[in-house]
Amino acid sequence: MSTSTATLMDGTALARRTVEETAARAAELTRRTGVTPCLATVLVGEDPASVTYVKMKQNRCAKAGIRSRHVELPAATTTEELVATIGALSADPEVHGILLQHPVGPHIDERAAFEAIAPEKDVDGVTMASFAAMGFGLPGFVSCTPGGIMRLLDAYEVGLTGKRAVVVGRSAILGKPAGLLLLGRDATVTYCHSRTTDLSSIVREADILVAAVGKPRFIKGEDIKPGAVVIDAGYNPGNVGDVDFAPAAERASLITPVPGGVGPMTIAVLLAQTVEAAERHVV
Amino acid sequence: MSTSTATLMDGTALARRTVEETAARAAELTRRTGVTPCLATVLVGEDPASVTYVKMKQNRCAKAGIRSRHVELPAATTTEELVATIGALSADPEVHGILLQHPVGPHIDERAAFEAIAPEKDVDGVTMASFAAMGFGLPGFVSCTPGGIMRLLDAYEVGLTGKRAVVVGRSAILGKPAGLLLLGRDATVTYCHSRTTDLSSIVREADILVAAVGKPRFIKGEDIKPGAVVIDAGYNPGNVGDVDFAPAAERASLITPVPGGVGPMTIAVLLAQTVEAAERHVV
Numbered sequence: 148m149s150t151s152t153a154t155l156m157d158g159t160a161l162a163r164r165t166v167e168e169t170a171a172r173a174a175e176l177t178r179r180t181g182v183t184p185c186l187a188t189v190l191v192g193e194d195p196a197s198v199t200y201v202k203m204k205q206n207r208c209a210k211a212g213i214r215s216r217h218v219e220l221p222a223a224t225t226t227e228e229l230v231a232t233i234g235a236l237s238a239d240p241e242v243h244g245i246l247l248q249h250p251v252g253p254h255i256d257e258r259a260a261f262e263a264i265a266p267e268k269d270v271d272g273v274t275m276a277s278f279a280a281m282g283f284g285l286p287g288f289v290s291c292t293p294g295g296i297m298r299l300l301d302a303y304e305v306g307l308t309g310k311r312a313v314v315v316g317r318s319a320i321l322g323k324p325a326g327l328l329l330l331g332r333d334a335t336v337t338y339c340h341s342r343t344t345d346l347s348s349i350v351r352e353a354d355i356l357v358a359a360v361g362k363p364r365f366i367k368g369e370d371i372k373p374g375a376v377v378i379d380a381g382y383n384p385g386n387v388g389d390v391d392f393a394p395a396a397e398r399a400s401l402i403t404p405v406p407g408g409v410g411p412m413t414i415a416v417l418l419a420q421t422v423e424a425a426e427r428h429v430v
Numbered sequence: 431m432s433t434s435t436a437t438l439m440d441g442t443a444l445a446r447r448t449v450e451e452t453a454a455r456a457a458e459l460t461r462r463t464g465v466t467p468c469l470a471t472v473l474v475g476e477d478p479a480s481v482t483y484v485k486m487k488q489n490r491c492a493k494a495g496i497r498s499r500h501v502e503l504p505a506a507t508t509t510e511e512l513v514a515t516i517g518a519l520s521a522d523p524e525v526h527g528i529l530l531q532h533p534v535g536p537h538i539d540e541r542a543a544f545e546a547i548a549p550e551k552d553v554d555g556v557t558m559a560s561f562a563a564m565g566f567g568l569p570g571f572v573s574c575t576p577g578g579i580m581r582l583l584d585a586y587e588v589g590l591t592g593k594r595a596v597v598v599g600r601s602a603i604l605g606k607p608a609g610l611l612l613l614g615r616d617a618t619v620t621y622c623h624s625r626t627t628d629l630s631s632i633v634r635e636a637d638i639l640v641a642a643v644g645k646p647r648f649i650k651g652e653d654i655k656p657g658a659v660v661i662d663a664g665y666n667p668g669n670v671g672d673v674d675f676a677p678a679a680e681r682a683s684l685i686t687p688v689p690g691g692v693g694p695m696t697i698a699v700l701l702a703q704t705v706e707a708a709e710r711h712v713v
Contacts, residue, residue: 258566258568275558275559275562275563275566275568276558276559276562278561278562278565278566279558279559279561279562279565280558282561282562282565282602282606283541283558283561283602285541285558308625309625309626309627317613319565319566323565323610323613326621327606330600330606330621330623333623333625335620335621335622335623335625335626335627335632336620336621337618337619337620337621338609338613338618338619338620339618340613340616340618342591342592342616342618343592343618344592344618349618
């Protein structure tokens with residue numbers, strides 16, 4: 148059996164440091180102004196996974212000195228009702244950040260619901276305004292998972308300028324913004340997806356690979372370029388990522404584990420951006 | 431001397447057909463409702479090239495049955511004044527489309543000025559809302575040059591699904607949106623730019639190449655993959671594109687000339703989107 152040569156990118160440890168910094172900022176803001184940052188979480192229906200995610204986010208908020216206000220809506224909620232609820236949170240001066248837990252059910256126009264989030268409260272980075280800001284390199288909140296990926300790359304001092312970055316997946320809140328953020332940092336970015344032909348040969352060119360497809364072990368270890376940095380943003384049943392970890396780790400220089408890589412950073416960015424929103428609101 | 435084997439993508443002819451269709455739609459709208467589509471053009475300062483461009487756009491409008499309202503502002507106009515002017519046009523029910531001629535001078539916050547254009551009047555496709563709509567595949571106006579490129583590709587029945595598309599250049603209104611539109615049509619898209627290392631080897635992989643860098647003959651003919659479709663969105667002094675045309679045409683299957691390729695399509699899309707904005711406004 149061969150041995151892993153890659154260094155693990157420890158998202159759990161980096162997330163812990165990030166949350167500690169965030170908690171210190173939240174405490175300082177509260178001490179200085181009396182304002183406690185507040186994240187509103189909106190949950191539609193009772194999908195068990197969504198319930199768990201929201202509860203986890205609320206627990207993390209509490210530990211970081213962030214209040215959370217939870218809004219639960221029945222599964223039968225209409226688009227209009229959801230938009231009105233989120234609009235009210237957007238207008239509420241006591242709420243600094245808004246998270247709409249995805250998915251919201253097929254009868255709801257999710258885009259309309261996302262767009263009801265005021266850009267200055269879009270700490271989850273899901274609105275069109277946030278997407279465009281990422282694309283143009285303008286101030287704004289980033290999508291949390293891509294933002295977590297960039298923090299991981301920076302923490303491990305991965306040079307991006309001129310590097311070949313391959314993003315596998317093109318979702319609106321993961322693949323697409325991840326590519327735009329990497330492009331904004333001067334990487335040469337290729338987007339691959341379900342219609343890509345000859346994926347292997349493209350993955351083999353990647354100095355930096357971001358896997359974001361949601362298919363277990365979809366990326367084969369033999370396709371990893373020796374020395375590549377492998378970011379696995381997939382999280383499939385059984386704690387399995389989108390990359391076939393063991394053989395990939397034999398070739399990569401740096402690789403994120405699943406779990407304990409990208410996942411913890413996603414929530415860390417959510418918390419950090421909530422405190423940032425509160426700071427901007429108070430100033 | 432070797433012979434060109436590529437078929438020319440005749441942007442002049444396609445633009446003519448597009449403008450004829452647009453003029454018919456404008457006439458029909460006016461006949462049916464009494465409303466004549468109106469494009470407001472905003473020019474800051476007296477840069478000769480900009481003056482010429484705006485005049486050309488106005489002439490094309492007139493031929494297509496589109497009124498144009500021209501606003502000329504002195505070079506010393508402030509960001510606040512420009513934003514106010516554009517805001518008034520955004521609020522004016524008689525104006526259906528707004529074009530701010532680029533560039534506006536270094537003392538002006540061009541992004542703020544663009545963002546004063548109401549999304550439903552952004553017929554030039556320069557706002558963040560339009561960018562995000564292109565990224566998400568949602569209804570909205572596209573940036574005119576990328577939109578023209580897509581129309582050329584469609585007119586010549588270029589299959590995009592699964593094809594390797596390489597976009598050289600990453601500007602906010604050309605390279606970036608062109609890549610997003612190609613990605614939305616299921617191409618595998620690579621963005622190259624000034625920091626890309628080994629550009630040649632990436633260009634050599636392109637089934638579809640979009641050159642949008644503004645450097646004369648920057649793309650070498652020897653780097654064109656045999657049979658590739660070459661879209662030259664560059665326009666440099668002396669009617670020279672970003673692609674070294676003659677040797678590229680020996681290898682490409684389809685290629686846009688400069689001039690007479692992408693350029694005419696840019697204005698055709700502007701006119702088409704202005705009439706579309708008027709149609710939506712009237713409905």
